[in-house]
Amino acid sequence: MAGHSMMRCGEFKTSYRADTTIFPTPWSRNFAIIGVALLIVAPYLPFVSDYMITLMIQIGYLSIAALGLNILVGFTGQISLGHAAFFGFGAFASAWLNNELGIPVFFSIPLAALWTTAVGMIVGIPAGRIKGLYLAIATLASQFILEDFFARAEWFTGGSAGSLAAPFSLFGFEIYGDRQYFYVVLAYMVVMYLLATNLLRSRDGRAFVAVRDHYLSAEVMGVNLTKYRILSFGVSSFYAGIGGALYAHYLQYVSVEGFDILLSIQFLAMVIIGGLGSVMGALLGTIFMVLLPEVMQGAVGILKTTEWGNIPAITDGLTWIKQAAIGLAIVLFLIFEPEGLAHRWRMIKAYWKLYPFSY
Amino acid sequence: MNFELLLQLVINGLIIGTLYGVVGMCFVLIYKASQIVNFAQGEFLLIGAWVCWWILTQFHLPFYAGFLLTLLFMMVFGILLQVLVLRPMIGEPIISVIMVTIGLSIFFQAIMNWMFGVFVQPFPPIFETKSVDIFGLNVQPAYLMSLVISIIIMGGFAWFFKYSRMGLAMRATAFNQQVAQSLGISIKQVFAASWAISAMVSALAGVVVGMVNGVSSALSFFGIKVFPAVILGGLDSVIGAVVGGLIIGVLENVAEYVDGQWLNVGNLYTIAPFYVLVIILMIRPYGLFGTEEIERV
Numbered sequence: 001m002a003g004h005s006m007m008r009c010g011e012f013k014t015s016y017r018a019d020t021t022i023f024p025t026p027w028s029r030n031f032a033i034i035g036v037a038l039l040i041v042a043p044y045l046p047f048v049s050d051y052m053i054t055l056m057i058q059i060g061y062l063s064i065a066a067l068g069l070n071i072l073v074g075f076t077g078q079i080s081l082g083h084a085a086f087f088g089f090g091a092f093a094s095a096w097l098n099n100e101l102g103i104p105v106f107f108s109i110p111l112a113a114l115w116t117t118a119v120g121m122i123v124g125i126p127a128g129r130i131k132g133l134y135l136a137i138a139t140l141a142s143q144f145i146l147e148d149f150f151a152r153a154e155w156f157t158g159g160s161a162g163s164l165a166a167p168f169s170l171f172g173f174e175i176y177g178d179r180q181y182f183y184v185v186l187a188y189m190v191v192m193y194l195l196a197t198n199l200l201r202s203r204d205g206r207a208f209v210a211v212r213d214h215y216l217s218a219e220v221m222g223v224n225l226t227k228y229r230i231l232s233f234g235v236s237s238f239y240a241g242i243g244g245a246l247y248a249h250y251l252q253y254v255s256v257e258g259f260d261i262l263l264s265i266q267f268l269a270m271v272i273i274g275g276l277g278s279v280m281g282a283l284l285g286t287i288f289m290v291l292l293p294e295v296m297q298g299a300v301g302i303l304k305t306t307e308w309g310n311i312p313a314i315t316d317g318l319t320w321i322k323q324a325a326i327g328l329a330i331v332l333f334l335i336f337e338p339e340g341l342a343h344r345w346r347m348i349k350a351y352w353k354l355y356p357f358s359y
Numbered sequence: 360m361n362f363e364l365l366l367q368l369v370i371n372g373l374i375i376g377t378l379y380g381v382v383g384m385c386f387v388l389i390y391k392a393s394q395i396v397n398f399a400q401g402e403f404l405l406i407g408a409w410v411c412w413w414i415l416t417q418f419h420l421p422f423y424a425g426f427l428l429t430l431l432f433m434m435v436f437g438i439l440l441q442v443l444v445l446r447p448m449i450g451e452p453i454i455s456v457i458m459v460t461i462g463l464s465i466f467f468q469a470i471m472n473w474m475f476g477v478f479v480q481p482f483p484p485i486f487e488t489k490s491v492d493i494f495g496l497n498v499q500p501a502y503l504m505s506l507v508i509s510i511i512i513m514g515g516f517a518w519f520f521k522y523s524r525m526g527l528a529m530r531a532t533a534f535n536q537q538v539a540q541s542l543g544i545s546i547k548q549v550f551a552a553s554w555a556i557s558a559m560v561s562a563l564a565g566v567v568v569g570m571v572n573g574v575s576s577a578l579s580f581f582g583i584k585v586f587p588a589v590i591l592g593g594l595d596s597v598i599g600a601v602v603g604g605l606i607i608g609v610l611e612n613v614a615e616y617v618d619g620q621w622l623n624v625g626n627l628y629t630i631a632p633f634y635v636l637v638i639i640l641m642i643r644p645y646g647l648f649g650t651e652e653i654e655r656v
Contacts, residue, residue: 079454081461125641126637126640129641133453133457133594134644136454137396137590137640140583140586141586141587141634141636141637144629145630145637148626148629148630152624152626262465265465268458268461269462272454272455272458276454317473320469320473321473323468324466324473326466327462327463327464327465327467327469328462328466330459330461331444331459331462331463331466334459335448338451338455
């Protein structure tokens with residue numbers, strides 16, 4: 001992984017085991033632990049408002065799904081334009097398992113994710129034969145087909161009325177309010193991110209990267225291309241399913257309308273802005289994409305207080321300004337920072353590591 | 360069985376199909392020349408239609424003047440887009456190029472919605488008569504015009520690629536960029552020209568659709584509907600785009616007929632082309648007329 005390339009003096013890796021640890025340096029592990037510890041106390045800090053908790057929960061479930069997409073796009077090199085459909089499938093599946101079969105929410109979330117995995121692998125079957133832009137178009141088709149399925153399958157999604165999802169409960173102890181649900185999302189995030197990092201240093205993870213970098217060589221080296229391409233779809237849908245299920249039990253209501261192509265594009269944007277092929281990038285990209293509309297809203301709010309505030313086009317067109325900002329961010333990032341925020345983050349780290357003698 | 364309805368639907372399908380064919384040709388043109396899959400093709404229709412509508416309603420110009428101005432605008436727009444956004448992307452991996460066009464597509468969609476609103480705006484009427492009677496079927500004159508224009512464009516494309524200097528340069532570039540360059544063809548010009556032509560012809564299609572259905576953000580869905588057509592025909596075949604467009608146009612209308620008569624599932628009109636798309640990709644990803652990619656180790 002690219003994070004390993006910049007090493008401080010005196011850090012020598014003498015074994016493969018040391019080179020493929022989850023955290024490249026002791027301090028990166030310590031920082032991760034400190035970060036999680038800070039997040040654990042975050043809901044009780046005085047300056048953290050309810051709204052910030054909402055945003056953090058949003059970042060949580062979206063970043064899990066984005067990480068799944070990054071495994072598919074960033075690590076295996078397959079383009080998927082249908083991630084939102086899997087996210088939605090996970091949401092409906094968890095709600096359905098809980099409502100119809102009476103499975104407790106604690107178990108219905110992973111079960112829904114497994115179900116989504118199966119669907120993802122079926123949708124991923126074309127990936128065994130086609131790649132690149134043809135695959136992008138095939139996944140685009142599956143996005144529309146699944147969206148159509150959501151609108152039609154009333155037994156599963158409740159049709160246009162949507163479906164209700166029960167609040168999260170653990171051994172009879174119900175979770176109330178955002179501040180408690182925050183811990184559920186945080187726990188899932190930590191587990192899913194550790195799982196992903198672990199996956200990527202296993203044989204399967206290396207096979208994914210080999211398929212991305214040079215699929216012919218990978219096949220020559222004995223990597224079963226079809227298996228790993230479809231497996232990658234499966235893993236990515238599993239993550240999307242977990243994210244979607246967390247979303248469902250957070251809002252406690254799932255509507256058939258939210259999982260359109262725009263959300264798929266937003267997931268792709270998170271992955272690209274964060275940095276393709278970087279676990280950290282999925283998180284950074286999600287934070288960027290969740291905060292971008294907030295920043296736009298804030299900017300419009302400030303504009304309202306100035307003389308520009310009388311222009312109705314600016315105040316009324318907020319939805320479109322937000323959407324345009326997403327599109328513009330994608331284009332600008334691809335032109336000026338194609339390796340994403342994770343790359344920028346590494347550069348900043350390298351600068352301070354080697355300061356003041358940076359060469 | 361209601362044969363009259365079926366016949367009407369097939370005729371509608373053929374007319375819509377020629378439009379898909381035209382937009383598909385524009386799509387294939389860009390793909391052939393610069394190897395870029397343009398997910399923002401539908402937005403070209405949208406922008407063209409809105410600009411034409413705006414010129415006609417704001418300045419009350421005669422239709423042909425407004426239309427020529429629109430084409431001029433789209434030409435500049437296409438060239439600018441290629442030079443500013445897509446030229447830096449040359450040599451980037453395919454996912455980046457796809458994502459740039461997707462980014463452009465949602466950007467322009469948002470900007471158009473912001474500027475012109477989300478409601479359908481009717482075009483100022485151009486024809487006096489409401490409908491024309493052909494073989495006992497009612498056909499809107501705008502549809503007839505679209506059919507005529509589409510056929511003219513297709514003929515124009517055939518002539519352009521066969522005889523004109525720029526068209527030959529484009530084919531040479533599509534065949535082999537390095538050889539074309541060594542023969543004195545400016546690749547930059549070819550790329551810019553392909554985007555300009557594609558934007559202009561798409562805008563034309565957008566104006567035609569706008570005349571029939573009114574201008575609204577729904578126009579950009581044409582850009583997605585065109586995927587089944589071009590994949591069916593073959594991504595790098597101009598004739599394939601036309602054939603694919605006709606087939607998809609008829610298919611979705613027949614799907615609607617089957618749906619309305621027997622199945623009653625609803626929405627099959629929109630979704631049937633995507634099922635076809637997946638099936639084609641599984642069986643014959645290079646389409647009916649496309650070149651098969653053969654990989655050797």
